Amino acid sequence: MRDAAVRPSKRHRLEMRVSPDQEALIRHAAELEGATLTSFVLDTVTARANSVIEAHRDLVLSNEAFDRFLAELDKPQSPVPELVELFRSHPKLPER
Secondary structure, eight states, rough: OOTTTTTTOOOOOOOOOHHHHHHHHHHHHHHHTTHHHHHHHHHHHHHHHHHHHHHOOOOOOOHHHHHHHHHHHHOOOOOHHHHHHHHOOSSOOOOO
């Protein structure tokens, strides 16, 4: 068992309403895995959340779309007056 000093604090709580059939299904799956209901739900939802975030992290373009994207980046741009003024009035960002 991990020491309480290194175990992350779990102070936040999620609650949800489920139908009796959903609860029975989830409980049965947790039992088959030898897991508590809480750990089964938390592990399953966390894995799904990571999967969704990963799927939205990268932008995939066709070769043609990528070439158009690069061409747009290479075009000369007009200065944005608000940014010009910002950098003129604050030439150096403060050190952290």
